[in-house]
Amino acid sequence: MNSDHPLDMHVVGELREIMGEDFCVLVDTFVSDSTVRLADLATALEDGDPEAFRRAAHSLKGSAGNLGAKSLMELCLQLERIGVEQRLADAPPLMASLHSRYQQAERALRDI
Amino acid sequence: MNQLKRPRILVVDDNPTDRLILLSMLRQLDYQVFEAENGLQGVALFRQEKPDLVLVDVVMPELDGYGVAREIKQIAGDSFVPVIFITSLQQDEEFARCIDAGGDDFLVKPYNRILLRAKLDAYSRQIQMHRTIQAQLEQIRENNNHLLHEQEVAKRIFDKIVKPGSLNLSNIRYRLSPLAIFNGDVALVATSPSQNILMLLGDFTGHGLAAAIGALPLTQIFYGMVGKGFSLEEILKELNTRLHEVLPVGVFCCLGAVELDIERNILHVWNGGLPTGVLYRHDIGEFLPLVSRHLALGILPANRFVAKVESYPVQPGDKVFFWTDGLLEAANATGEMYGEERVMQGLQNAASPAQLFDALNNGVDRYLDGVVPEDDISLIELTVVDRAELAQISRPFAQQAAQGPVAWSLNYNLLPDSLRNFNPLPLCLHILMEVPALRSYGGQLYTVMAELYSNALDHGVLQLSSSLKSTIDGFSQYYSERAKRLAELSSGFITLHFAYTGNDHGGKLSIEVTDSGPGFNFKKVFTNEVPSQGKYSGRGLLLLKQICSRLEYIGNGNQVRIEFDWST
Numbered sequence: 001m002n003s004d005h006p007l008d009m010h011v012v013g014e015l016r017e018i019m020g021e022d023f024c025v026l027v028d029t030f031v032s033d034s035t036v037r038l039a040d041l042a043t044a045l046e047d048g049d050p051e052a053f054r055r056a057a058h059s060l061k062g063s064a065g066n067l068g069a070k071s072l073m074e075l076c077l078q079l080e081r082i083g084v085e086q087r088l089a090d091a092p093p094l095m096a097s098l099h100s101r102y103q104q105a106e107r108a109l110r111d112i
Numbered sequence: 113m114n115q116l117k118r119p120r121i122l123v124v125d126d127n128p129t130d131r132l133i134l135l136s137m138l139r140q141l142d143y144q145v146f147e148a149e150n151g152l153q154g155v156a157l158f159r160q161e162k163p164d165l166v167l168v169d170v171v172m173p174e175l176d177g178y179g180v181a182r183e184i185k186q187i188a189g190d191s192f193v194p195v196i197f198i199t200s201l202q203q204d205e206e207f208a209r210c211i212d213a214g215g216d217d218f219l220v221k222p223y224n225r226i227l228l229r230a231k232l233d234a235y236s237r238q239i240q241m242h243r244t245i246q247a248q249l250e251q252i253r254e255n256n257n258h259l260l261h262e263q264e265v266a267k268r269i270f271d272k273i274v275k276p277g278s279l280n281l282s283n284i285r286y287r288l289s290p291l292a293i294f295n296g297d298v299a300l301v302a303t304s305p306s307q308n309i310l311m312l313l314g315d316f317t318g319h320g321l322a323a324a325i326g327a328l329p330l331t332q333i334f335y336g337m338v339g340k341g342f343s344l345e346e347i348l349k350e351l352n353t354r355l356h357e358v359l360p361v362g363v364f365c366c367l368g369a370v371e372l373d374i375e376r377n378i379l380h381v382w383n384g385g386l387p388t389g390v391l392y393r394h395d396i397g398e399f400l401p402l403v404s405r406h407l408a409l410g411i412l413p414a415n416r417f418v419a420k421v422e423s424y425p426v427q428p429g430d431k432v433f434f435w436t437d438g439l440l441e442a443a444n445a446t447g448e449m450y451g452e453e454r455v456m457q458g459l460q461n462a463a464s465p466a467q468l469f470d471a472l473n474n475g476v477d478r479y480l481d482g483v484v485p486e487d488d489i490s491l492i493e494l495t496v497v498d499r500a501e502l503a504q505i506s507r508p509f510a511q512q513a514a515q516g517p518v519a520w521s522l523n524y525n526l527l528p529d530s531l532r533n534f535n536p537l538p539l540c541l542h543i544l545m546e547v548p549a550l551r552s553y554g555g556q557l558y559t560v561m562a563e564l565y566s567n568a569l570d571h572g573v574l575q576l577s578s579s580l581k582s583t584i585d586g587f588s589q590y591y592s593e594r595a596k597r598l599a600e601l602s603s604g605f606i607t608l609h610f611a612y613t614g615n616d617h618g619g620k621l622s623i624e625v626t627d628s629g630p631g632f633n634f635k636k637v638f639t640n641e642v643p644s645q646g647k648y649s650g651r652g653l654l655l656l657k658q659i660c661s662r663l664e665y666i667g668n669g670n671q672v673r674i675e676f677d678w679s680t
Binding site for chain 1: 126127128129130132133136137140171173200221222223225
């Protein structure tokens with residue numbers, strides 16, 4: 001198993017068992033929810049609102065974790081800390097990486 | 113069996129992805145699920161659906177997980193509804209904060225199916241156990257209320273049955289709480305046919321129903337026997353025998369009793385188990401202790417019970433006091449008991465004999481100063497009076513309003529089967545007691561009827577001769593012959609005829625008893641003023657003549673008529 005793979009297949013395997021036919025519903029939910037969170041992060045940065053930033057990062061972190069998207073989750077954790085410690089200036093360099101990791105995860109999920 | 117059947121779980125999480133995953137996991141585990149996407153919705157849904165368990169995300173906008181937990185716990189009240197926080201927070205302080213907020217546990221994201229199932233199973237068992245306990249508590253509460261209600265009912269019945277008798281004679285003063293009988297304290301006063309006053313104060317061990325039950329036979333035996341003219345010693349013997357039979361081990365009746373023989377100015381006293389009582393001699397102003405010299409009633413079997421009374425000469429104005437140990441043990445706010453010394457001091461310092469009772473009664477209340485005593489305080493005082501005073505103080509009973517029947521007659525005819533199995537006297541007495549003016553003569557009237565009836569039955573219908581009763585052997589022979597003849601009785605009758613007329617100021621009751629026997633030559637028998645021993649109803653006839661204003665035999669002696677008058 002490629003350690004750079006965006007998804008933990010063990011977790012995904014379980015999810016498929018749990019969701020059964022509704023796995024694609026889960027993926028769709030994740031995609032639409034994540035889109036909202038990513039938008040929230042951008043807005044929070046613009047507004048200079050560390051609390052809103054933290055919340056959005058926290059939420060995305062949670063669902064990413066549940067779906068086995070480990071590297072996405074780890075980046076969200078970093079962003080969450082930035083929000084907690086009110087260092088929004090440290091965020092912009094990480095945003096590009098965030099989006100690419102997200103897209104990788106989404107693609108991987110759709111491929112299943 | 114220890115698990116809930118298909119538990120109902122509420123999931124409160126603002127993240128749709130997480131929510132979807134969790135709900136699917138729960139459905140797979142065969143739970144029934146409800147979902148809310150924020151805290152407020154979660155609380156509302158909880159109120160509506162009343163799930164068994166709640167899983168709630170900590171971080172939510174507006175109302176967060178801690179707030180939801182607090183509200184839900186409040187709504188749940190006494191029911192046990194586990195609230196499990198869902199958190200991806202890593203620090204230990206956060207975990208601790210979950211519990212402090214009233215949560216029962218936490219679950220970490222990402223979800224672990226095995227852990228989730230294990231926790232939910234464990235909580236499911238706890239919920240079931242809690243509900244079982246709640247149901248049992250409810251049952252206990254209900255049983256308790258039921259018991260209290262029954263006690264209330266029993267108490268009301270008791271108060272009606274255990275009547276105070278002549279407690280209201282004006283030479284008697286007493287203190288009894290309204291709960292007295294139910295707390296085992298009984299005070300009874302009655303007057304005998306020969307106008308002796310008998311009084312007793314009893315203290316049954318224990319409280320409640322067990323204590324009160326003893327009061328029934330005590331009361332019935334006391335009134336019954338006093339009314340028939342039995343002496344105090346005979347009454348005590350019978351009381352002890354009955355209570356010994358009826359009361360369970362460990363339950364007994366401490367008793368102080370007196371019989372005041374007004375004719376001879378003698379006071380007979382018996383104290384078994386009560387605190388030392390007092391006889392106040394008013395001419396010399398001294399207090400004589402009436403010490404308990406016997407075991408309480410109900411402890412010894414009949415053959416070991418000693419009914420011996422102590423006798424003291426007394427004069428009008430002397431007073432007898434008895435109290436229960438509730439008086440001596442009454443404790444004030446510091447827990448110190450009133451004690452015998454204070455009682456005696458109170459008595460000795462009283463300003464006059466008339467204030468002795470108040471010294472006892474008010475003295476303890478002042479000492480208690482508002483503290484409610486644990487045990488009932490019961491006191492009784494009897495003042496010695498002479499015959500003239502007694503006549504006056506017994507009078508008040510006759511002066512009740514003239515309700516009740518004032519002009520009536522009653523015929524009661526009893527045939528062999530009734531004679532064999534039924535005692536009509538209590539019923540007849542009951543009918544006579546419907547006349548208010550006759551109520552204070554109940555004892556005497558019962559004595560009269562009993563005498564007439566037993567003569568009619570034994571000597572008239574059964575044709576037994578009372579001469580047999582003069583020897584000990586003869587005595588038991590008499591009664592076994594009586595039983596035999598009564599069992600074999602196939603013909604015969606006794607008729608009781610009552611007639612009464614009266615008004616507010618006086619009345620006349622006549623009782624006629626006719627039996628089917630051959631009668632006897634009453635003119636021959638009654639030539640002597642006092643009939644001699646062994647003859648037809650010797651002592652009984654004397655008693656009848658004392659009580660009735662008129663007595664005559666009619667026909668061939670199988671019919672007897674008495675008249676009883678009263679007037680103000």
